[in-house]
Amino acid sequence: MSLQDIALVSFGYFENEFLEKVAGEISRDFQFQVRIKEGHMDLSEFYDPARRQYNGNSLLKEVDSRFGGDSLKTFGLFNVDLFIPILTYIFGQAFLNGRSGIASVYRLSNERYGMKLDEKLLLDRTVKEVVHELGHTFGLLHCHNPSCVMRSSTYVEDIDQKNTGLCSACRSKIDFLNL
Amino acid sequence: MSKKISILIVDDEDSVRDSLYNWFIEDGYRVECAENAKKALQILESEDFDIVLADIKMPGMDGLEMLRRIKTLRKDSIVIVMTAFATVDTAVQALKDGAFDYVTKPFDPDDLSHLIRNASKLISLAEENEVLREKVVALDNTEDLIGNSEAMRLVLKEVESVAQSNSSVIITGESGTGKELIAKVIHANSPRKYFPFVIVHCGALSESLLESELFGHEKGAFTGAMYNRKGRFEMADSGSIFLDEISTISTKMQVELLRVLQSKSFVRVGGNKEITSDFRVICATNRDLKSMVDEGSFREDLYYRLNVVNINIPPLRERTDDIPLLVDYFIKKYCTSMNRPPISIDPAALQRLQEFKFPGNIRELENMIERAIVIGNGRKITLKDLPLEKNVVGSSFESLDDLEKNHIHQILTKYSWNISRAAKALDVDRVTLYNKIKKYDLKPAL
Ligand SMILES: [Zn+2]
Ligand SMILES: [Zn+2]
Numbered sequence: 162m163s164l165q166d167i168a169l170v171s172f173g174y175f176e177n178e179f180l181e182k183v184a185g186e187i188s189r190d191f192q193f194q195v196r197i198k199e200g201h202m203d204l205s206e207f208y209d210p211a212r213r214q215y216n217g218n219s220l221l222k223e224v225d226s227r228f229g230g231d232s233l234k235t236f237g238l239f240n241v242d243l244f245i246p247i248l249t250y251i252f253g254q255a256f257l258n259g260r261s262g263i264a265s266v267y268r269l270s271n272e273r274y275g276m277k278l279d280e281k282l283l284l285d286r287t288v289k290e291v292v293h294e295l296g297h298t299f300g301l302l303h304c305h306n307p308s309c310v311m312r313s314s315t316y317v318e319d320i321d322q323k324n325t326g327l328c329s330a331c332r333s334k335i336d337f338l339n340l
Numbered sequence: 341m342s343k344k345i346s347i348l349i350v351d352d353e354d355s356v357r358d359s360l361y362n363w364f365i366e367d368g369y370r371v372e373c374a375e376n377a378k379k380a381l382q383i384l385e386s387e388d389f390d391i392v393l394a395d396i397k398m399p400g401m402d403g404l405e406m407l408r409r410i411k412t413l414r415k416d417s418i419v420i421v422m423t424a425f426a427t428v429d430t431a432v433q434a435l436k437d438g439a440f441d442y443v444t445k446p447f448d449p450d451d452l453s454h455l456i457r458n459a460s461k462l463i464s465l466a467e468e469n470e471v472l473r474e475k476v477v478a479l480d481n482t483e484d485l486i487g488n489s490e491a492m493r494l495v496l497k498e499v500e501s502v503a504q505s506n507s508s509v510i511i512t513g514e515s516g517t518g519k520e521l522i523a524k525v526i527h528a529n530s531p532r533k534y535f536p537f538v539i540v541h542c543g544a545l546s547e548s549l550l551e552s553e554l555f556g557h558e559k560g561a562f563t564g565a566m567y568n569r570k571g572r573f574e575m576a577d578s579g580s581i582f583l584d585e586i587s588t589i590s591t592k593m594q595v596e597l598l599r600v601l602q603s604k605s606f607v608r609v610g611g612n613k614e615i616t617s618d619f620r621v622i623c624a625t626n627r628d629l630k631s632m633v634d635e636g637s638f639r640e641d642l643y644y645r646l647n648v649v650n651i652n653i654p655p656l657r658e659r660t661d662d663i664p665l666l667v668d669y670f671i672k673k674y675c676t677s678m679n680r681p682p683i684s685i686d687p688a689a690l691q692r693l694q695e696f697k698f699p700g701n702i703r704e705l706e707n708m709i710e711r712a713i714v715i716g717n718g719r720k721i722t723l724k725d726l727p728l729e730k731n732v733v734g735s736s737f738e739s740l741d742d743l744e745k746n747h748i749h750q751i752l753t754k755y756s757w758n759i760s761r762a763a764k765a766l767d768v769d770r771v772t773l774y775n776k777i778k779k780y781d782l783k784p785a786l
């Protein structure tokens with residue numbers, strides 16, 4: 162238990178190797194240690210049968226209250242389809258300047274769009290999505306730099322256009338916070 | 341978008357207000373919320389908002405009535421109404437009453453950003469034009485563009501003058517010269533900079549994939565297409581699209597591309613809705629398109645449409661003055677990413693680098709430095725850390741073709757003829773590499 166690390170909590174089945182790679186990238190980007198934890202909770206109470214999706218607002222709150230607190234930041238990684246009441250879907254979301262964020266790989270996989278499974282691409286997209294949402298927890302807003310990971314993306318194809326890392330402007334905002 | 345755009349959200353549902361609030365705050369807007377129309381009107385009396393986003397159905401005064409009152413308060417205010425499926429009729433009424441647009445809940449994230457973007461465009465247009473007219477152009481986002489040589493300064497000058505316009509640009513230059521980087525800088529310094537910069541590596545995709553990539557497809561267009569997929573042209577709306585290796589596209593795609601460039605509209609694969617998109621095209625090629633036109637493998641009409649402005653990036657061997665700067669830059673870059681203290685380079689090694697021909701240009705130099713940092717002693721890059729034995733200027737009279745052939749052969753051997761990896765190392769797509777292998781008749785050693 163340390164307020165100087167980031168907890169990556171997985172919900173549902175993920176390959177260990179996959180989680181480790183994600184953790185490694187986060188740690189490189191934010192210069193904090195990343196601990197991988199397995200989260201257990203009954204997702205059925207977050208399921209909206211009418212939309213056949215999971216409520217991202219409630220899940221974020223749940224991750225924050227049940228798993229947050231031990232670490233500087235807590236991040237919940239899911240593999241179910243997330244929505245928030247106003248939007249048809251989200252890849253992830255986070256508390257701006259807060260301590261928690263969530264994301265799901267559900268809509269990040271190429272297979273979902275009728276294309277060949279590409280594990281490397283899935284990993285890349287996941288890393289970008291997680292780093293992006295964590296960026297919000299560190300207070301970063303969306304960035305206009307086309308290759309910056311903090312650029313907002315509404316389609317997976319948008320995610321592919323950016324780098325996995327922060328641009329120098331966003332980077333310096335974070336470095337400033339860490340001083 | 342020099343000033344922060346402000347948005348007032350009016351909705352009686354907590355979760356809707358919260359969700360929208362978070363969404364807009366993260367996008368850098370100034371946001372406030374009101375839980376009913378009465379509250380909203382109160383706020384609007386004392387404070388101006390650029391955009392009001394309001395639910396139509398609310399207890400007490402409904403959104404339509406509120407819209408009419410807002411319009412009397414400020415005729416030019418932009419009001420967007422939100423509606424559930426059942427009330428599309430009221431939405432139409434709202435448009436008649438002067439609403440800017442309406443969205444049906446729940447909406448696609450993309451529709452929302454689109455809508456707000458369009459509204460913001462309207463707001464900032466006049467202002468932006470003013471700023472543009474006055475701005476003495478100095479290039480932004482050039483931190484990765486290293487070079488102080490006369491040749492590079494000329495390129496930057498051209499970039500500067502073309503960035504502000506809307507013209508199509510073709511960037512030419514050998515592989516590894518940094519064409520994509522130049523395209524990014526053009527975009528980042530254009531009036532389109534707040535909108536997407538979309539990259540398509542044409543050479544890496546088959547005809548049908550490229551088609552779906554550029555135009556998108558509808559759910560069910562083919563087996564396995566569970567969701568609609570937006571194409572790159574659509575994504576590039578209001579921004580720029582960068583078509584790398586444009587020379588590799590098929591004749592059929594050339595026709596389609598020409599049609600899109602003329603009409604700025606297209607349909608998704610498997611769809612029938614006409615989609616319009618406003619994008620700027622920036623292309624890159626390491627082949628001579630003009631001679632392809634002459635031999636009939638590239639359409640002349642398309643060529644002229646694309647080639648309004650041509651920027652040619654000189655190969656590294658013609659800007660050797662830049663090599664020390666670049667070496668410095670790559671050392672810093674890789675030492676940082678590998679978490680190592682910065683190291684120096686031996687003057688003799690640097691000297692040899694400046695004499696090297698670099699058929700793979702900057703990318704090759706970058707790879708060399710990265711490798712040298714990995715294999716070196718961690719204090720200084722010396723000659724023995726650099727694979728410079730062959731191809732030094734003056735040591736031979738080989739033609740460029742010979743150099744290229746040798747280099748490709750070396751790389752292929754190094755990666756045991758794994759085409760994907762070799763192509764990656766050479767910074768070309770696989771199709772290009774296959775073509776080169778054919779051209780030079782290269783074969784793996786038995
Ligand atoms: Zn975001
Ligand atoms: Zn950024």
